[in-house]
Amino acid sequence: MSTIWDHEFDTPVFKGKVSFPTGIFINGKFTEGSTGNTIDVINPTNGKVITKIPEATADDVDRAAKAAHKAFDTVWGLKCPGSERGKLLSKLADLLEEKWDEFAAIEALDNGKAFWSAKGDVGISVDTLKYFAGWAGKSHGKVIETTEDKLAYTRHEPIGVCGQIIPWNFPLMMMAWKLGPALATGNTIVIKPSEATPLTALRMASLIKEAGFPDGVVNVVVGYGNTVGAAIAEHMQIEKVAFTGSTLVGRKIMEAAARTNLKNVTLELGGKSPNIIFNDADLGKVVNWSVHGIFFNHGQACCAGSRIYVQSGVYDEFLRRFTARAASLRLGDPFSADSYQGPQVSRIQFDRIMSYINSGKEQGATVHLGGERQGEEGYWIKPTIFTDTKPNMRIVQEEIFGPVGVVIKFEDEADVIRQANDTVYGLAAAVFSQDINRAIETAHKLHAGTAWINCVNQLHPQVPFGGYKQSGIGRELGEYALDSYTNVKAVHVNLGHNL
Amino acid sequence: MTTTWEHEFNTPVFKGKVSFPTGVFVDGKFSAGSTGKTIDVINPTNGKVITKIAEATVDDVDRAVKSARKAFDTVWGLNYPGSERGKLLMKLADLLEENQDEFAAIEALDNGKTFSWAKAADLGMSIGTFRYFGGWAGKSHGKVIETTEDKLAYTRHEPIGVCGQIIPWNFPLMMMAWKLGPALATGNTVVIKPSEFTPLTALRMASLIKQAGFPDGVVNVVVGYGHTVGAAIAEHMEIEKVAFTGSTLVGRKVMEAAAKTNLKKVTLELGGKSPNIIFNDADLDKAVNWSAHGIFWNHGQACCAGSRIFVQSGIYDEFLKRFTAKADSLRLGDPFATDSYQGPQVSQIQYDRIMSYINSGKEEGATVHLGGERHGEEGYWIKPTIFTDTKPNMRIVQEEIFGPVGVVIKFENEADVIKQANDTVYGLAAAVFSQDINRAIETAHKLHAGTAWINCVNQLHPEVPFGGYKQSGIGRELGEYALDSYTNIKAVHVNLGHTI
Numbered sequence: 001m002s003t004i005w006d007h008e009f010d011t012p013v014f015k016g017k018v019s020f021p022t023g024i025f026i027n028g029k030f031t032e033g034s035t036g037n038t039i040d041v042i043n044p045t046n047g048k049v050i051t052k053i054p055e056a057t058a059d060d061v062d063r064a065a066k067a068a069h070k071a072f073d074t075v076w077g078l079k080c081p082g083s084e085r086g087k088l089l090s091k092l093a094d095l096l097e098e099k100w101d102e103f104a105a106i107e108a109l110d111n112g113k114a115f116w117s118a119k120g121d122v123g124i125s126v127d128t129l130k131y132f133a134g135w136a137g138k139s140h141g142k143v144i145e146t147t148e149d150k151l152a153y154t155r156h157e158p159i160g161v162c163g164q165i166i167p168w169n170f171p172l173m174m175m176a177w178k179l180g181p182a183l184a185t186g187n188t189i190v191i192k193p194s195e196a197t198p199l200t201a202l203r204m205a206s207l208i209k210e211a212g213f214p215d216g217v218v219n220v221v222v223g224y225g226n227t228v229g230a231a232i233a234e235h236m237q238i239e240k241v242a243f244t245g246s247t248l249v250g251r252k253i254m255e256a257a258a259r260t261n262l263k264n265v266t267l268e269l270g271g272k273s274p275n276i277i278f279n280d281a282d283l284g285k286v287v288n289w290s291v292h293g294i295f296f297n298h299g300q301a302c303c304a305g306s307r308i309y310v311q312s313g314v315y316d317e318f319l320r321r322f323t324a325r326a327a328s329l330r331l332g333d334p335f336s337a338d339s340y341q342g343p344q345v346s347r348i349q350f351d352r353i354m355s356y357i358n359s360g361k362e363q364g365a366t367v368h369l370g371g372e373r374q375g376e377e378g379y380w381i382k383p384t385i386f387t388d389t390k391p392n393m394r395i396v397q398e399e400i401f402g403p404v405g406v407v408i409k410f411e412d413e414a415d416v417i418r419q420a421n422d423t424v425y426g427l428a429a430a431v432f433s434q435d436i437n438r439a440i441e442t443a444h445k446l447h448a449g450t451a452w453i454n455c456v457n458q459l460h461p462q463v464p465f466g467g468y469k470q471s472g473i474g475r476e477l478g479e480y481a482l483d484s485y486t487n488v489k490a491v492h493v494n495l496g497h498n499l
Numbered sequence: 500m501t502t503t504w505e506h507e508f509n510t511p512v513f514k515g516k517v518s519f520p521t522g523v524f525v526d527g528k529f530s531a532g533s534t535g536k537t538i539d540v541i542n543p544t545n546g547k548v549i550t551k552i553a554e555a556t557v558d559d560v561d562r563a564v565k566s567a568r569k570a571f572d573t574v575w576g577l578n579y580p581g582s583e584r585g586k587l588l589m590k591l592a593d594l595l596e597e598n599q600d601e602f603a604a605i606e607a608l609d610n611g612k613t614f615s616w617a618k619a620a621d622l623g624m625s626i627g628t629f630r631y632f633g634g635w636a637g638k639s640h641g642k643v644i645e646t647t648e649d650k651l652a653y654t655r656h657e658p659i660g661v662c663g664q665i666i667p668w669n670f671p672l673m674m675m676a677w678k679l680g681p682a683l684a685t686g687n688t689v690v691i692k693p694s695e696f697t698p699l700t701a702l703r704m705a706s707l708i709k710q711a712g713f714p715d716g717v718v719n720v721v722v723g724y725g726h727t728v729g730a731a732i733a734e735h736m737e738i739e740k741v742a743f744t745g746s747t748l749v750g751r752k753v754m755e756a757a758a759k760t761n762l763k764k765v766t767l768e769l770g771g772k773s774p775n776i777i778f779n780d781a782d783l784d785k786a787v788n789w790s791a792h793g794i795f796w797n798h799g800q801a802c803c804a805g806s807r808i809f810v811q812s813g814i815y816d817e818f819l820k821r822f823t824a825k826a827d828s829l830r831l832g833d834p835f836a837t838d839s840y841q842g843p844q845v846s847q848i849q850y851d852r853i854m855s856y857i858n859s860g861k862e863e864g865a866t867v868h869l870g871g872e873r874h875g876e877e878g879y880w881i882k883p884t885i886f887t888d889t890k891p892n893m894r895i896v897q898e899e900i901f902g903p904v905g906v907v908i909k910f911e912n913e914a915d916v917i918k919q920a921n922d923t924v925y926g927l928a929a930a931v932f933s934q935d936i937n938r939a940i941e942t943a944h945k946l947h948a949g950t951a952w953i954n955c956v957n958q959l960h961p962e963v964p965f966g967g968y969k970q971s972g973i974g975r976e977l978g979e980y981a982l983d984s985y986t987n988i989k990a991v992h993v994n995l996g997h998t999i
Contacts, residue, residue: 144962144978152963154978155944239969247762254758258751261924262767262970269762288999424761443991444655455994462644463652463990469739470762475988478644478654483983488975490963491943494955499788 002030003038005051005199011335013115014105022053022198024060024222025205027067028215034059039195039222044112044343045333045378053198056223058231061190064219065237068161068188071216077158077186080214082137089133089183092211097126099207103200107172108334110199112342112379113297115335124459125176128477131461132180139185139482149496156486158186159264163232163241165225165253166201168194168345169300169401174244175201179218180461181481182242190219190238192229196346198222225249234260242484244268244302246399247425247470254473266474266484268302269467270399271427274420275305275456276442278413279313281432285454287321293430293456294405295329295383298341300349302471303428305456307396308407309416315409319387322407323369326383331374343379344402350379353402360386360395360404368407391419399425413438421447426468430456449475501529502537504550504699510835512614513604521552521698523559523722524705526566527715533558538695538722543611543843544833544878552698555721560690560731563719567661567688568737570716576658576686579714581637588633588683591711596626598707602700606672607834609699611842611879612797614835620797624959625676628977631961632680639685639982649996656986658686659764663732663741665725665753666701668694668845669800669901674744675701679718680961681981682742690719690738692729696846698722725749734760742984744768744802746899747925747970754973766974766984768802769967770899771927774920775805775956776942778913779813781932785954787821793930793956794905795829795883798841800849802971803928805956807896808907809916815909819887822907823869826883831874843879844902850879853902860886860895860904868907891919899925913938921947926968930956949975 002023009016023030031054038052076085096103103125104118111118141154162182166174171193182189193201205220221228229249233241233256240263243253247269257263275293277286293305310318332339344350350373357371370384384404389396396406410416420429429446431453433439443451449466452458459465464478474484501522508515522529530553537551572578595602602625603618612621641654662682666674671693682689693701705720721728729749733741733756740763743753747769757763775793777786793805810818832839844850857871870884884904889896896906910916920929929946931953933939943951949966952958959965964978974984 142979144960146960146962150958152960154964154980251758251762254762255755258754258758262747262751262754262769262973264973267762285998292999439993440991443993444989449988450990450992453991453993455992455997458650458992458994458997460644460646460652462646463992464654464988465990466988468987468989473762473764478990479642480654480988487968488949488964488966488980489968490950490965490978491940491953492950492955492958492963493939493953494958497955497958498785499792 002032003053009105012337013335014101016102016105018102018106020203020206022051022202024054024056025202025220026060026064027219028209030205033057033223041110041199042346043109044345047347047377050109053202053222056221056228058227060221060223061228061231061235064190064221065161065235067216068190068219069237071214072160072188075214076188076217080186085184085186086133086136088211088213089129089136089180092207093126093129093133095207095211096122096129103172103203106199106203108342110197111168111171112334112345114339114342117297121170121173124461125173128176128180128461132184135479135482136184139486149494151493151495153491155489155491157489159485159487160187160239161237162187162189162485163235163238164189164191165229165232165241165243165245166191166193167245168197169297171197172200172204175204177476178242182485183217185482185485187485188217190221190232192221192223192232195222195224230256233257236261238263240264240485242266246270267472268476269470269472271302271304271425271467271471272307272397272399272423273303273305273428273430273448274307274309274446275430276309276416276420276432277311277314277318278433278438279311280434280438281314282434282454283314283317283321286432287318287325289432289456290322291325291329295326295341295403296457298344299403300345300401301457303450303457305430306400306405308405309410309420310407312409312411319368319407323385326369326385329383331380331382341383341403344381345379347379349401350381353381353400353404356395356398356400356402357384357404360393363393365389365393365395391422397423417442417445424470427471428452501531502551502553504552508604511837512835513600515601515604517601517605519703519706521550521702523553523555524702524720525559525563526719527709529705532556532723540609540699541846542608543845546847546877549608552702552722555723555728557727557731559721559723560728560735563690563721564661564735564737566716567690567719570714571660571688574714575688575717579686584684584686585633585636587711587713588629588636588680591707592626592629592633594707594711595629599626602672602703605699605703607842609697610668610671611834611845613839613842616797621670621673624961625673628676628680628961632684635979635982636684639986649994651993651995653991655989655991657989659985659987660687660739661737662687662689662985663735663738664689664691665729665732665741665743665745666691666693667745668697669797671697672700672704675704677976678742682985683717685982685985687985688717690721690732692721692723692732695722695724730756733757736761738763740764740985742766746770767972768976769970769972771802771804771925771967771971772807772897772899772923773803773805773928773930773948774807774809774946775930776809776916776920776932777811777814777818778933778938779811780934780938781814782934782954783814783818783821786932787818787825789932789956790822791825791829795826795841795903796957798844799903800845800901801957803950803957805930806900806905808905809910809920810907812909812911819868819907823885826869826885829883831880831882841883841903844881845879847879849901850881853881853900853904856895856898856900856902857884857904860893863893865889865893865895891922897923917942917945924970927971928952
């Protein structure tokens, strides 16, 4: 017996009925959680409950791991040819593409992002699933020359049961990033969506079944981090865990893996990415990109360009135009045709961001724009720009994860690179310059897993993404992602060597 | 001012004088450790002190990291072209080859393995490994990735920075080569902690590294204890990657420490309890020779030792007879005697540990088919030991003994033996003996291990990856795969025309 969510959308941008099971999805079936407790799914525009869904527990994780293990041993893994795995992933992508608007609407309602932005998420999710569908069966082992009395080769085998823990900022897209490479390489999955934004993941569970994935290949368990997340990180039968979220929790995941069965760990963590604008940048384009860098997705992006360094020659003009552009962003209901920005995802996040804004004020930075709530209900925060900061201020050092940018003037090239790299993070960085030397050399000197030149927050399924330093371990997207879901086995066939 | 070790070898297999500094090697110089204390280096043939070397401390690690960081930022990393890094590695290999007898002698004296094995296996593999990775320098290619024509997207395979490396005592020099090779080829700088039990070849290498022309600070060698120097490396905020080879127990601590501090990348090569499965249709004499090599080579002190020997019932009796005769024929003796196969175990601690496992086998009711006792009155020799009549849950069947102790287990059913073989938390290696092409390959493919040997065992090559499934480790050493562990992937997106 499972909960069902029925909802009628009647909005300017989307009208339609949705109805789908929201239970714990294990072994192809939706059920209650082992305790029968539920989780309230909250609408961030007004703090009201959208629906209640079953809460998964550590026992449900155990049940899921068993189902995933059985599926791996019997109907998935190398028992299901790469071409077949690829076909299923393609089918899933097609089904998602057919239901594009429905998924966008659910995402917008659950997360609070504007419908247009959610549509973008769905597009990337479709592309990501299709991209990895194409990789299935193509992670080639090697045949390695040693001597003619040996055949030595490697197999790139699936690992087995993989645990995946995803965040609330791009719920569906993060699911696609995780499922794609894991399924393409033949692993089975126990995935925990964020309890703050579970709805598109639960809708995907039905799609996964509809696409024809065998029962147990993908199991979706929505529960809390300290119960379900911890259970996944500690589970003795889960051989690999992939986590996207805060650096703080990432540490706990890695510690738990070390203490239990030394499962392989990949992490996508926080960032405080620099965006460096030189005098010779194309100013009109830079302003638009910089706005996109920090205000896209309400600043709730791990790679947000939150530290904006502007060379003194263009500082005043940049700040003027950047401020005007930021002030012009329309905050509003996610389903209004002209909204750019909806509310932050939750009360907790709202409070956290406001607390950082207050710390900026208290530590003496100038609120150049915004710095306050918008409206009376829901969690909207106005696009905020701080100036006159000092390097050690919390708003300059720590990840805020909201629509709050700091703009910092610089003069010297070597010095700004040093400042940009002076952080424990290393997820991304952006450089704006029309000079080919300056642009490329700066990008190469920045300690970050992604360096954007004359753009920011641009991701593609085929280009790897991941952190240097405390921003993470491992890479997602691109061919590189396959390595994280592969066990390399070397086989030595002795043809004639005797002792 | 540093300690120096001088020694005159006068043995049947090697005669010669060695003399080299044994201080803490940081920034191209040997010095005392920060506390001035020393570590006794023990000769395992008699328990006596060979020499005292400087003990490195947490402060010395910090000093080493600073030096390594400076070298990385100024004279190494991508400031030093791949072709040049490769040249230095080749030079190091050449110098090692020129001095191979000396190194083999030092290794035999320090570790207790025989001179002939040290020369044939450890030196051969070390030289080959340096040359192999010397050839890879500059060849870890990034990708250029098609997106649209208004973008240039490419990846760089950058060195990570300062890498910490912690190596064990069973193959001291070889483990150093496996670690330095890929790290230096890809442009990283290194702070490496050899085992305090067997530091001498590593310290000799430090001089060779200087002689080869590596800039100061590129390789720093700090000999100290696990709970001080090892921990300091795992916890250091400026070390961006740690590679550890050793026990699963300590591997966990290294990974936890990395998680608690700066989330440095971690690769681990840990323990094993590798199965060696011999089918009725195996070539019996070859299987016997290989099986002895699988468990008795290096005195059983190998992470991938074939310590659980599963023999199909059709050949069990004949195998056991021949295997026992072979084991019994292995000559235990001084590492420098011309006809020794096996020297002492590396230390008193290891000796006690192995004897304790042998006793547990007796107590839990297994049959001592051969050996099971000390050899001689001084030093740490243990006789090649074979247990039979075991049960799966016995400690000698489940746990890694790391000594010349094998368990021989009869089996009948193919599917069942694969299940038994995989029924372990470990997954480092496995071996299959069969002449049937289907049986051999299908079994190898079904074994949950990072290396599967068919009709051989304990055969490693610099070009073939090595590493563990499950709790035997994370990541791969050797082969092209090793480069990935020492590389940071950076994606660069050059926007040529996309506007928003």
